Amino acid sequence: MKINVTDQAGDVHELEGLEGWRVMEVIRDWGLNIKAECGGALSCATCHCYVDSDWLDAVGAPSEEEEDMLDSVGDVKSNSRLSCQILCSDELDGLKLTLAPSAAKD
Amino acid sequence: MNDTTVNTNGAGEVVETDVVIVGAGPVGLFAVFELGLLDIRCALVDILDKPGGQCAELYPEKPIYDIPAFPVVTGQQLTDNLMAQIAPFSPEFHFSRMVNSIEKLEDGSFKLTTDADETFFTKVVVIAAGGGSFQPKRPPVPGIEAFENKSVFYAVRRMEDFRDQDVVIVGGGDSALDWTLNLAPIVRTLTLVHRRDAFKAAPASVNKMRELVADGKVNFQLGQIAKLDGENGMINHVHLTTEAGDLSIPATRLLPFFGLTMKLGPVADWGLELNDNTIVVDTEKFETSVPGIFAIGDINHYPGKLKLILSGFHEAALMAQAAKSIVSPGERVVFQYTTSSTKLQKKLGVA
Numbered sequence: 001m002k003i004n005v006t007d008q009a010g011d012v013h014e015l016e017g018l019e020g021w022r023v024m025e026v027i028r029d030w031g032l033n034i035k036a037e038c039g040g041a042l043s044c045a046t047c048h049c050y051v052d053s054d055w056l057d058a059v060g061a062p063s064e065e066e067e068d069m070l071d072s073v074g075d076v077k078s079n080s081r082l083s084c085q086i087l088c089s090d091e092l093d094g095l096k097l098t099l100a101p102s103a104a105k106d
Numbered sequence: 107m108n109d110t111t112v113n114t115n116g117a118g119e120v121v122e123t124d125v126v127i128v129g130a131g132p133v134g135l136f137a138v139f140e141l142g143l144l145d146i147r148c149a150l151v152d153i154l155d156k157p158g159g160q161c162a163e164l165y166p167e168k169p170i171y172d173i174p175a176f177p178v179v180t181g182q183q184l185t186d187n188l189m190a191q192i193a194p195f196s197p198e199f200h201f202s203r204m205v206n207s208i209e210k211l212e213d214g215s216f217k218l219t220t221d222a223d224e225t226f227f228t229k230v231v232v233i234a235a236g237g238g239s240f241q242p243k244r245p246p247v248p249g250i251e252a253f254e255n256k257s258v259f260y261a262v263r264r265m266e267d268f269r270d271q272d273v274v275i276v277g278g279g280d281s282a283l284d285w286t287l288n289l290a291p292i293v294r295t296l297t298l299v300h301r302r303d304a305f306k307a308a309p310a311s312v313n314k315m316r317e318l319v320a321d322g323k324v325n326f327q328l329g330q331i332a333k334l335d336g337e338n339g340m341i342n343h344v345h346l347t348t349e350a351g352d353l354s355i356p357a358t359r360l361l362p363f364f365g366l367t368m369k370l371g372p373v374a375d376w377g378l379e380l381n382d383n384t385i386v387v388d389t390e391k392f393e394t395s396v397p398g399i400f401a402i403g404d405i406n407h408y409p410g411k412l413k414l415i416l417s418g419f420h421e422a423a424l425m426a427q428a429a430k431s432i433v434s435p436g437e438r439v440v441f442q443y444t445t446s447s448t449k450l451q452k453k454l455g456v457a
Binding site: 035041043071073 | 164168237331
């Protein structure tokens with residue numbers, strides 16, 4: 001499956017995702033600008049992304065714990081998600097998302 | 107923390123020791139054990155107010171599954187166990203401070219200074235600083251740096267600085283709620299800003315805050331901080347993005363509470379060879395490009411490096427052997443097992 005990620009500079013990257021991987025892990029492994037400092041433990045919000053409106057239904061709503069973590073960034077929108085909480089699957093082949101400014105490394 | 111010393115003196119203090127460990131996360135703590143078996147005294151410095159590093163700050167309640175012999179252990183349990191394991195060596199802890207500078211002296215030893223104005227003289231430095239030092243997360247507001255520590259603060263050091271001010275507090279956690287409650291009686295106006303009408307804070311605090319709002323003593327505003335107006339470091343308005351559009355609130359003090367994030371910090375200025383914000387080391391001694399300074403755990407880099415706690419433990423053991431030859435030059439080091447060596451068992455207080 002493939003995911004399309006727009007980085008903070010506006011560049012679009014088509015990344016190969018593996019079934020069962022977290023979208024955050026794919027983005028990190030491809031070397032994009034994502035801090036992801038807790039490593040996927042749902043303990044920070046530094047893998048924050050905006051899901052393209054066409055994909056919101058397929059991705060689903062954030063959990064309550066994820067909403068709590070989103071409180072720790074100041075650029076939340078209605079389509080905000082933490083990319084460590086989205087699992088790659090065939091249903092999400094072609095997923096489009098944009099990295100939030102708050103996901104950037106220092 | 108029975109047998110450990112927590113140092114709270116700070117300013118002006120001079121500490122002499124064998125090894126200063128920068129960072130009291132799991133790897134820094136285990137280094138105390140490995141060094142302790144070799145009779146090496148340690149002092150630890152950490153920016154947090156408690157041991158455990160990421161394990162204690164980021165995920166104290168999260169289960170970890172890849173610590174050898176622990177099918178599952180939480181970050182806090184791991185920290186507590188390490189503290190118990192190193193207690194026989196009575197390490198000296200210096201919490202809530204950051205090492206600002208490291209200077210190599212003529213005799214090859216080191217002088218370290220902290221932001222609490224302490225000085226350490228030590229034979230060896232071990233950097234076990236993980237992802238860097240935890241710092242308050244800065245909200246994404248252009249130009250906010252110019253106002254920091256003048257009218258924008260990430261912590262309340264002196265409540266008097268907020269008396270009779272127009273204060274805006276941003277956030278939905280315990281810090282935001284606690285300071286809303288504590289500052290409300292002394293400020294001129296107080297506005298709490300949060301992106302949603304739900305809080306991850308003690309329910310009692312949330313209830314008290316709602317009472318203050320109902321009494322007209324605190325304003326609660328849904329929204330996110332977008333822009334600051336002001337001059338010479340002093341804000342005069344905070345602009346918010348809200349569902350109804352932009353909103354400008356008169357304000358003379360801003361307290362954003364978005365939690366902590368890790369930054370490499372002063373480590374970058376210590377003259378060590380770096381690779382993408384990590385410190386380059388060899389894989390025999392885990393020594394940096396400066397002899398006598400070692401780096402272990404997530405902060406180091408070498409071919410094949412994995413950022414795993416267990417890798418950091420291994421690195422600590424090998425580092426300790428090399429550190430011993432610096433601390434006690436010429437002394438023959440006999441490799442011993444804790445299962446069989448009475449000498450080691452005496453050090454651990456079990457024989």
